[in-house]
Amino acid sequence: MIYWLLFYEFFKIGLFAIGGGAVTIPFLFDLGEKYHWFTTEQLVNMIAVSESTPGPLGVNMATFTGYQTAGVLGGIVATFGLTLPSVIIIILIAKLLKRFADNPRVQTLLSSIRPGVLALIIFAGWQIARISVTNWLSAAIFAGILLANRFFKSSPIFYILLSAIIGIVLQL
Amino acid sequence: MKILWKLFVSFFKTGLFTFGGGYAMLPLLKAEVVEKQKWATEDELLDYFSIGQCTPGIIAVNVSTFCGYKLKGVIGAITATTAIILPSLIIITLIAAVLEKYMHLPIVASAFAGIRLGVTALLINLIFDMGQKIFTQNPHWRLHAVIFVIAFALLMFGDVSAVLIVIMAAVFGFIPELFGKKIPFIKGGNKK
Numbered sequence: 001m002i003y004w005l006l007f008y009e010f011f012k013i014g015l016f017a018i019g020g021g022a023v024t025i026p027f028l029f030d031l032g033e034k035y036h037w038f039t040t041e042q043l044v045n046m047i048a049v050s051e052s053t054p055g056p057l058g059v060n061m062a063t064f065t066g067y068q069t070a071g072v073l074g075g076i077v078a079t080f081g082l083t084l085p086s087v088i089i090i091i092l093i094a095k096l097l098k099r100f101a102d103n104p105r106v107q108t109l110l111s112s113i114r115p116g117v118l119a120l121i122i123f124a125g126w127q128i129a130r131i132s133v134t135n136w137l138s139a140a141i142f143a144g145i146l147l148a149n150r151f152f153k154s155s156p157i158f159y160i161l162l163s164a165i166i167g168i169v170l171q172l
Numbered sequence: 173m174k175i176l177w178k179l180f181v182s183f184f185k186t187g188l189f190t191f192g193g194g195y196a197m198l199p200l201l202k203a204e205v206v207e208k209q210k211w212a213t214e215d216e217l218l219d220y221f222s223i224g225q226c227t228p229g230i231i232a233v234n235v236s237t238f239c240g241y242k243l244k245g246v247i248g249a250i251t252a253t254t255a256i257i258l259p260s261l262i263i264i265t266l267i268a269a270v271l272e273k274y275m276h277l278p279i280v281a282s283a284f285a286g287i288r289l290g291v292t293a294l295l296i297n298l299i300f301d302m303g304q305k306i307f308t309q310n311p312h313w314r315l316h317a318v319i320f321v322i323a324f325a326l327l328m329f330g331d332v333s334a335v336l337i338v339i340m341a342a343v344f345g346f347i348p349e350l351f352g353k354k355i356p357f358i359k360g361g362n363k364k
Binding site for chain 2: 025048051057075085110114142163165166167
């Protein structure tokens, strides 16, 4: 059943995506490859919408991918699945509070997961770049936005709007 | 009951006005939870964030669960978490439904072709920032470089899931603890 599968897959993401919303991207990429629920192109569109609408990025992505896969109920089930591990784990460790975050073993665990997560995001970024940058014109626009964002920090929404306008004007 | 309703409203507002999530939520939560409702001190809120980062899942959800639990136990945790994700559920479902209808229009397709370039650029910059954080001012950078290279090789040449990569990285992090001093462990790490 699709809803059960959605719940199971997003529960797994909630359990293993450590470090915030953007970390869910490679996991969602895996989902697209495994079940063909959405294409890489659709996934990038969903990231764009999730970044420029209110709410935590990871939650937005879960709702969107769930909706894309199985409609309104799909969105609800995916979001619930993503959230449940957090709620359970936090309630379990709430009493230990700060001692948990300061524990050297927890610190080792977290800091060694980070380079693995970096590899995951680079790999996803490469797949995403391959479908976004398709010719010299798009490569030039990509490089322009990359440098602008590097040197003039502005909100992601600004850059997403800017690139939408560029897309419309140049009829990409 | 009244306090649960207040909790719900506070976190619903935070979910509605936060873009991006994570630490972007901190100023809003500080205004609501610390200054207005006085449910926690600023130090406590910062503790919630540092724990929310260390525990699996979305940081915003973790922090909300924590605040709610502290105030009203399990029912408080569920209330705050439901409230923080509800705006996302409503807004994204509406947008997804509208987009489905208009995605085939040439102007929408062009806009998204542009947007995909923007999102890719934002993601690449995020990768740069992450890499910088991991490999500068990190006493374990050698071990972490080994973990990174192995993870990347597995992704390039094998069909390995993201879940397995996370587990692999976590296990490798404990090699120095298990095999003693720094130099032997790096060799051990390479042999694997």
